[in-house]
Amino acid sequence: MKFFHSVYFPGKNAVRRIWIAFICTVGLIWCAAATLPGKPPIAAFVFLPAVVLVAGNALQHIFWSFYFRQYAPGVITAVLLIIPLGGYLTITAIQQHYVPLWYVAAWLGVMAVVVVQTVRSGNRASPMIHRIYNLGNWIAEKLSI
Secondary structure (H helix, E strand, O other): HHHHHHHOOOOHHHHHHHHHHHHHHHHHHHHHHHHOOOHHHHHHHHHHHHHHHHHHHHHHHHHHHHHHHHOOOOOHHHHHHHHHHHHHHHHHHHHOOOHHHHHHHHHHHHHHHHHHHHHHOOOOOHHHHHHHHHHEEEEEHOOOO
């Protein structure tokens, strides 16, 4: 596990924890915003990007497990919860006509770009990972951690 983290997440453990706390907070606010209007089609439009981005991150964890030949944190949750639930929510949103197919396809395209970028990066952190880690560093600095 040390190799995986040293390649993808160099630096302090506090930065990793800050990033996780930040993304959980954003996710909570995102979910609340999606449900505030009380209309399923609006909720689906607002929530679907979050579902797709989380599923893309789940696919990244699966790739990292195979690539580094070691457990990448989150892969069990990715396989048993995130991907099946994300797929179910997406299919339900389409079947209930909450979102058009083009909207789902557009977000799946974004997810594909992120996953392809991860695969192409191999044992180096992808540009997106660098941006995420830089944001975590910035937040940690602001909090003086």
